[in-house]
Amino acid sequence: MVAQSATSLKPRNAKDTAGKKASGSIPNTPVFTSEEELFAYREMLLIRRFEEKAGQMYGMGLIGGFCHLYIGQEAVITGMQMAAKKGDSVITGYRDHGHMLSLGMDAKGVMAELTGRRSGLSRGKGGSMHMFSKEAGFFGGHGIVGGQVSLGTGLAFAHAYRGNDHVSMTYFGDGAANQGQVYESFNMAELWKLPVVYVIENNHYAMGTSVQRSSAQTDFSRRGISFNIPGEKVDGMDVRAVRDAAARAIKWCREGNGPMILEMETYRYRGHSMSDPAKYRSKDEVQKMREERDPIEQVRLRLLNAKAASEEDLKRIDASVRSIVAEASEFASHDPEPDPSELYTDILL
Numbered sequence: 106m107v108a109q110s111a112t113s114l115k116p117r118n119a120k121d122t123a124g125k126k127a128s129g130s131i132p133n134t135p136v137f138t139s140e141e142e143l144f145a146y147r148e149m150l151l152i153r154r155f156e157e158k159a160g161q162m163y164g165m166g167l168i169g170g171f172c173h174l175y176i177g178q179e180a181v182i183t184g185m186q187m188a189a190k191k192g193d194s195v196i197t198g199y200r201d202h203g204h205m206l207s208l209g210m211d212a213k214g215v216m217a218e219l220t221g222r223r224s225g226l227s228r229g230k231g232g233s234m235h236m237f238s239k240e241a242g243f244f245g246g247h248g249i250v251g252g253q254v255s256l257g258t259g260l261a262f263a264h265a266y267r268g269n270d271h272v273s274m275t276y277f278g279d280g281a282a283n284q285g286q287v288y289e290s291f292n293m294a295e296l297w298k299l300p301v302v303y304v305i306e307n308n309h310y311a312m313g314t315s316v317q318r319s320s321a322q323t324d325f326s327r328r329g330i331s332f333n334i335p336g337e338k339v340d341g342m343d344v345r346a347v348r349d350a351a352a353r354a355i356k357w358c359r360e361g362n363g364p365m366i367l368e369m370e371t372y373r374y375r376g377h378s379m380s381d382p383a384k385y386r387s388k389d390e391v392q393k394m395r396e397e398r399d400p401i402e403q404v405r406l407r408l409l410n411a412k413a414a415s416e417e418d419l420k421r422i423d424a425s426v427r428s429i430v431a432e433a434s435e436f437a438s439h440d441p442e443p444d445p446s447e448l449y450t451d452i453l454l
Contacts (some may be wrong), residue, residue, distance in 0.1 A: 134340075145183055146179075151429065156202060158433075163379045171203070178373055194273045212432075214226040216434060217226075217437040218231065218236050234248040250281045255286045258294050260275075274302050275301055279305050280314075291329050300363075301364045302364070304367050309372065343403060374394070
């Protein structure tokens with residue numbers, strides 16, 4: 106069975122769009138204001154530049170352990186957060202740097218954690234996969250595949266128990282979607298009508314196996330049917346489609362209707378982790394996706410075509426973002442390592 110081709114990632118409610126350049130308009134796709142386009146552009150560009158720098162630092166030996174980059178998937182978390190509000194909770198797996206940045210967590214703290222430094226968001230003890238910020242409503246990246254889904258359902262239970270109108274956004278991938286605890290969580294969430302949006306970031310390869318080779322049901326938006334959980338397939342490469350679907354799903358949950366599933370059809374440009382050469386797909390496939398469906402390039406072209414920003418304006422945004430990332434990298438490279446006494450903190454006895 107062959108691996109899924111990048112050309113199969115088509116925008117929601119659109120026909121005959123395969124091969125269409127990013128500047129083309131897509132029927133039934135929501136429209137952003139110029140301010141929303143600029144906001145999304147900067148947010149996604151910050152994630153992209155941060156991850157590029159993290160990849161460089163990993164190659165230099167400054168980041169140890171595992172490191173899973175979010176390059177290519179930036180529109181998912183950006184669009185979701187554009188529809189969320191303060192008090193909503195977010196939990197995800199190990200590909201978590203973009204989620205933290207989108208929630209407004211300090212780039213210095215994220216990078217310092219990647220390098221195992223004292224000022225890291227987990228005080229240098231968690232690394233790439235295990236960061237946390239109660240203040241930002243971020244309840245962690247998690248290294249156990251699918252393990253965060255049960256925890257995200259628990260966060261939704263906490264919101265319902267406290268009687269607030271907050272929603273748990275629980276992210277996991279196409280590989281994690283085959284784990285048993287996911288379906289136990291679905292059952293509980295629907296039974297108790299918990300306010301949780303299950304966001305399946307379907308980048309089509311899990312750890313390196315095409316979804317067609319590992320999943321009997323490859324339409325992940327339908328995975329909740331046996332539990333009566335509604336689902337929607339979303340073009341996860343278009344931040345407008347993501348924000349639009351997110352708004353509907355979050356509203357559904359806030360109104361007490363129970364959970365909803367959003368399958369975000371997206372694509373990662375790098376391997377599963379920094380140690381993955383990604384030989385299970387062709388370079389042409391990745392290049393085609395970059396040229397035709399890149400989430401940041403789509404926004405850039407819309408801004409230029411609408412004359413909402415000039416090339417110089419966008420260059421200034423890029424320079425500002427690069428400055429933030431460079432400052433974070435410099436800080437993380439020179440911040441002290443944790444005191445040895447940290448070995449004895451945060452331990453459950």
